[in-house]
Amino acid sequence: MRVDTDFEPIETERLLLRRSTVDDAEAIAAYRADPEVARYQGWDRVDLESVRTSMAEMAGRDPGEPGWVQFSVEEQTTGRLVGDVGLSPDEEEPGVIKVGYTMAPRAQGKGYATEAVRALVDYAFDTLGADTVIAYASAENLPSHRVAEKAGLRLVRRFEGRSDDGTTWRGVRYQLDHTDRPRPRPPGDGPTEDSIPREG
Numbered sequence: 001m002r003v004d005t006d007f008e009p010i011e012t013e014r015l016l017l018r019r020s021t022v023d024d025a026e027a028i029a030a031y032r033a034d035p036e037v038a039r040y041q042g043w044d045r046v047d048l049e050s051v052r053t054s055m056a057e058m059a060g061r062d063p064g065e066p067g068w069v070q071f072s073v074e075e076q077t078t079g080r081l082v083g084d085v086g087l088s089p090d091e092e093e094p095g096v097i098k099v100g101y102t103m104a105p106r107a108q109g110k111g112y113a114t115e116a117v118r119a120l121v122d123y124a125f126d127t128l129g130a131d132t133v134i135a136y137a138s139a140e141n142l143p144s145h146r147v148a149e150k151a152g153l154r155l156v157r158r159f160e161g162r163s164d165d166g167t168t169w170r171g172v173r174y175q176l177d178h179t180d181r182p183r184p185r186p187p188g189d190g191p192t193e194d195s196i197p198r199e200g
């Protein structure tokens with residue numbers, strides 16, 4: 001796996017993924033503090049100061065280094081920050097990259113998370129050289145499952161975890177191996193030579 005010391009923002013059809021900075025903390029803290037957004041998230045503290053600290057810490061790493069790095073997701077037409085996605089090499093499984101994603105409530109339901117996560121997964125494979133990309137989610141977080149599925153990941157495991165306060169929670173692991181990556185979508189999604197059934 002590689003470390004990307006030269007990250008260039010990633011453009012998708014409607015979005016721009018760029019490294020998050022401390023200046024993004026206010027916008028991120030605002031939607032991360034929403035109870036519906038925070039419900040299934042791993043962030044313990046979403047007050048502005050804590051988010052600032054965590055942005056500064058993540059901005060100090062290059063993607064592919066141990067630890068999470070975060071990308072702010074901007075809507076290209078407005079330049080507004082609409083969410084964030086992140087990735088981290090798995091500490092216990094070499095070659096595996098974990099991804100995470102969050103959209104501000106007003107930006108949900110537009111396919112933005114799917115679009116951003118697809119780009120993030122491509123980046124993890126193509127630039128960082130990951131063998132496998134995974135996403136963990138709460139078993140109840142159906143929108144998150146759907147985003148993982150639409151980005152090509154498949155449900156591989158259900159598990160029960162115990163939080164620090166002793167409560168148990170049910171989780172799922174979604175996964176995509178490099179060798180199972182879907183073929184690139186052709187322009188216009190039309191049939192390709194490969195997708196046309198051959199006789200014989």
Ligand SMILES: CC(C)(COP(=O)(O)OP(=O)(O)OC[C@H]1O[C@@H](n2cnc3c(N)ncnc32)[C@H](O)[C@@H]1OP(=O)(O)O)[C@@H](O)C(=O)NCCC(=O)NCCS
Nearest residue numbers: 037101102103108109110111112113114137142143144146
């Ligand atoms: C998960 C999340 C990022 C999805 O963002 P989004 O931009 O709305 O996602 P998309 O628009 O790309 O839609 C993803 C799919 O989820 C589906 N979905 C949305 N809400 C749903 C619900 N309550 N139940 C089932 N499916 C749902 C959408 O219909 C869509 O699937 P479809 O295209 O087949 O219809 C967003 O809900 C969020 O930020 N949640 C809070 C943070 C969080 O839990 N993050 C994940 C942690 S693992």
